[in-house]
Amino acid sequence: MNETIMRLLMIAVVLGGALFIASGLIWLERRLLGLWQDRYGPNRVGPFGTFQVVADMIKVFTKEDWVPPFADKAVFVLAPAVIVATILMPFAVIPFAPAMQVINLNVGLLFFLAMSALGVYSVTLAGWSSASKYSLLGGLRAAAQMLSYEVFMGLSLVGVVLLSGSFSLGRIVEAQQGLWFCIPQFFGLVVFVIAGVAETHRLPFDLPEAESELVAGFHSEYSGMKFGMFFVGEYLGVTLVSAMITTLFFGGWMGPLLPPVVWFLLKTFFFICFFILLRASLPRPRYDQLMALGWKVMLPLSLMNIVITGGILLARG
Amino acid sequence: MISILRTIWKVFLHLFRKRVTIRYPEERPSLAPRWRGRIVLSRDPDGGERCVACYLCAVACPVDCISLQAAEDEAGRRYPSFFRINFSRCIFCGFCEEACPTYAIQLTPDFEMCEYMHRNLVHEKEDLLISGPGKYPEYSFYRVAGLAISGKDKGEAENESAPVDVKDLMP
Numbered sequence A: 001m002n003e004t005i006m007r008l009l010m011i012a013v014v015l016g017g018a019l020f021i022a023s024g025l026i027w028l029e030r031r032l033l034g035l036w037q038d039r040y041g042p043n044r045v046g047p048f049g050t051f052q053v054v055a056d057m058i059k060v061f062t063k064e065d066w067v068p069p070f071a072d073k074a075v076f077v078l079a080p081a082v083i084v085a086t087i088l089m090p091f092a093v094i095p096f097a098p099a100m101q102v103i104n105l106n107v108g109l110l111f112f113l114a115m116s117a118l119g120v121y122s123v124t125l126a127g128w129s130s131a132s133k134y135s136l137l138g139g140l141r142a143a144a145q146m147l148s149y150e151v152f153m154g155l156s157l158v159g160v161v162l163l164s165g166s167f168s169l170g171r172i173v174e175a176q177q178g179l180w181f182c183i184p185q186f187f188g189l190v191v192f193v194i195a196g197v198a199e200t201h202r203l204p205f206d207l208p209e210a211e212s213e214l215v216a217g218f219h220s221e222y223s224g225m226k227f228g229m230f231f232v233g234e235y236l237g238v239t240l241v242s243a244m245i246t247t248l249f250f251g252g253w254m255g256p257l258l259p260p261v262v263w264f265l266l267k268t269f270f271f272i273c274f275f276i277l278l279r280a281s282l283p284r285p286r287y288d289q290l291m292a293l294g295w296k297v298m299l300p301l302s303l304m305n306i307v308i309t310g311g312i313l314l315a316r317g
Numbered sequence B: 001m002i003s004i005l006r007t008i009w010k011v012f013l014h015l016f017r018k019r020v021t022i023r024y025p026e027e028r029p030s031l032a033p034r035w036r037g038r039i040v041l042s043r044d045p046d047g048g049e050r051c052v053a054c055y056l057c058a059v060a061c062p063v064d065c066i067s068l069q070a071a072e073d074e075a076g077r078r079y080p081s082f083f084r085i086n087f088s089r090c091i092f093c094g095f096c097e098e099a100c101p102t103y104a105i106q107l108t109p110d111f112e113m114c115e116y117m118h119r120n121l122v123h124e125k126e127d128l129l130i131s132g133p134g135k136y137p138e139y140s141f142y143r144v145a146g147l148a149i150s151g152k153d154k155g156e157a158e159n160e161s162a163p164v165d166v167k168d169l170m171p
Helices: A002-036 A052-062 A073-093 A108-129 A133-164 A169-175 A186-199 A224-249 A260-281 A287-316 B002-016 B056-060 B095-099
Strands: B039-041 B066-072 B078-086 B105-107
Touching: A002 A052, A002 A073, A002 A224, A002 A260, A002 B002, A052 A224, A073 A108, A073 A224, A108 A133, A108 A169, A108 A224, A133 A169, A133 A186, A133 A224, A133 A287, A169 A224, A186 A224, A186 A287, A224 A260, A260 B002, B056 B066, B056 B095, B095 B105
Parallel strands: none
Antiparallel strands: B039 B105, B066 B078
């Protein structure tokens, strides 16, 4: 009984925390982008513009929630819910602190990969059900991009699994006691970060949206809170990938002095800022360049990483 | 690859730069002395209207936002009986100021003239006239022009010699 209540409480905390951070990112991203472009960003509503989130929410909720008459209605409505659900699920397996975890799956890593793979459905279905050419192009791009980067994302993590000998995220963090995996698995980290950016289709890999060519890509036809769901999904994705980078390569909750949760949040925050920095600094590649980078650079790199890691582990015995 | 990392680093360094934004209502922007803002009609040093209703500004105006009607007072001075500028059309090009032969119409460094209603942007002569001479404090058209008005006959203006008597044969 007590156990169940604790579990439910944990779910509420994680769910609330993830959504709180995701909505906070609306403000943080715009402020940081402003900072890196020598301007202010939202600074009018509330202290330092923090109530901008509330203002944006009110705006999104009062927008007309319109479903285009030519759209496939059921799928059109379902698509934005799918992305939020699939991205919220992996938060359940992330260890925020030694005992702070919704569920300690022994295949936590696989669960994360599976869920992020399911996210492809959302954008593809959104693009397809909108029945508009820009949305369809965006959806197609999203499908191709996310599926190919899914491959390297999985492969880049094999090194981590080899070193720690477990798919459980808690065990992976504990295996980094002496040395964080960012050093022995440096190439794995590079591939994972790039694949993570592509998975969340953030700039510079935001080709599914590509507002200069495709209006808004797969969510061109969306308005109101359905559009808001895609937005929240994107920010949740950024938070998730940052949390995963922290967990898999930077020792999760480990760190001196401060309590474990604080360390975890600090590291995650750092990578979120890094994601925003990428958006501030890099232009979008051409579509064939994106695919070429994936299959000609990332795939060999991650395969080589596996071979070398495996070789070293074998040689050590 | 190196160039990408260099780009990221360079953008990161902008963290320590000063921001260029001027937070407008609290901080005022510094406007250039020749800023072309709200149009005014100035007066000569004696306090009379400078405008002689020559229509040159209305002709020069590329968007036709100036309209006026010439009139003449008992002293023989021309003045506009009405003078209207439609600021919802005005593009602040300053051609009217250049065209004006009497320095009457002038553009000022003031841009805060928002209104909720379009028709409130139509400024009448009372709104346009200012109390002073504006940019050319000493200038007074009738003091230098050869035109005769009551109290100043031909040849009595500044730097003007007496008119030639065309019926006189003497050199």
